[in-house]
Amino acid sequence: YCGEALNDIAFEVTTKWTIREDGKLVCESKIKPSGTKIELARIGYHFVLDTKGPEVEYFGAGPYENYRDRKSGAFLGRYCLKAKDFYFPYARNQESGNREDVREITFKTESGSLNFASLGKPFAICVNPYSPLELIEYTHPPELPPSGKTEFGIYAETRGLGGESCGPPPMQRDIIDTARSYSLSFTIVPLK
Template sequence: MAQVFSIGQMGTQSVGLKIAGQWKPSDAAHVDMQARLLPRTNEEYERCKRIPTEKESICSIRYQVDSIGKVTVHYELIPNPNLPEIPEIGMMFTMPVSFENVEWYGKGPHENYIDREKGAKIGKYCGKVSKQYTPYLKPQECGNKIGVRWAKIYGEDGTGLKITGMPTIEFNALPYLPEELEQASHMYKLPESDKTVVRVNFKQMGVGGDDSWGQKTHPEFTLYADQTYKYSYILTPIREE
C-alpha cells in the first residue's frame, strides 16, 4: 500500500501529528487497475489511486513483472499543493513473522534519518527484525535506514525477498505497524507481533527537534507538497538454494 503518513519521533510529535492528520488516508479510495501483456511473457500493471487526504492527492504505481517473478515498481505521488509538508513518501507491506532476518547495504548499523545520519556509516549490516525497534520511553517512529542500495528479509531456510533501490531507497523493517506504535503509550502495551512490517520509502522527512522538543524540521529536510515525487525499486524473490 502507498504510504504518505508516519507518526513522527518525540522531537517533532506535537507538530507532526497535526500535519500527519491531514495526510493520514481513510479506507475509501478510488482505484483504477490496468494490465497489459509485454514481450517474453512479462506483464505490466498500473494503479492510479486518489488519496482521500484533506485535499485530494494522486498516487500512481506501476508494476512490471517478468517471467522469473522479479517485480520492478515505479511510484509517483502528485500531492495537492495546498496540503502541508509530507511526513513520509513510500510503500508498506507485511510479511509473515517467520521472515525475521534482515540484511542491508546502506547506512547503519543503528537507525538513521536524513537529518540524523552523520554518525551512520555505509556498509553491509544484518540482524533480527525485532532488534530494529528502538525502545523509546513512548513507542514511536524508529528503525529507519537511508541510502540503502539493497535489503533482504528472509526466514531461517534462506527464502525471502530482496529489495534493490534504483539507485537507493529508505528502508524499515519492524514487528509493528505505524498505527500500533502510535496507539501504544508504553512499550509493554504494544501487541504481540505476528508479522514483519516492511516500508520501502522514497524519503521520510527529517526528525527535527533541535531543541529536543517541538522544533520544526529544517527546510532542506522537509518534503513539501508543491512538487511531484518519483522513485523506483526492484523486488526479487530469494529462493532456497
C-alpha cells in the same frame, strides 16, 4: 490513480508493475502529493510480511537508526540484524527503525528470502514488528501485544526530525516538498 481529497490532502500515484523474464518484479512509481496545509512524514510503500523475526540484511546507512537530517554518524555498508532489532523501545511508543540511503534489503526466513533492490536513487526503509497504528494505540512498550508479523516501509523520501520536541523543527531542506513529484523504482525478487 488520483486519490480523493480528504482534509485538503490527495495523492496522484502512477505505478507500473512489470514481471521480467528472469522472474524479477519491477515497481516504477511516480507520486505527487497535493494539498496546501500538509506536512508528510514519508512518501512510499508500506508492506506487511507474514513472518515474525526474519533476519534482515541491507546495504545502506547504518548500523543504527538514522534520518535524512541525522545520518552524519551513519556509515554506508552492509548490515545484518533481526527485524525485531530495528525497533527501539522509547519511553513512549513511536516509530523507529528508519535507515536512509538504502540500495538493497533482503528478508531471510527458513522458507526462503525476499529481496528489494533500488533501480535508481537509493531509498529509505523502516522495519518494525508493530504497525504505526499499534504504536499510537499503545502508549508504552510493555503494553504492546506480541507481534507475529514484520512491518516494512520503502520510501522515496522521509521527513527529517529536527530538534523536536524540545527544539526547532527540521530545516526546510529536510521537509518533504509537497509541490513536487517523487519517483520510487525497485525490484522484488524471491530467493531460495
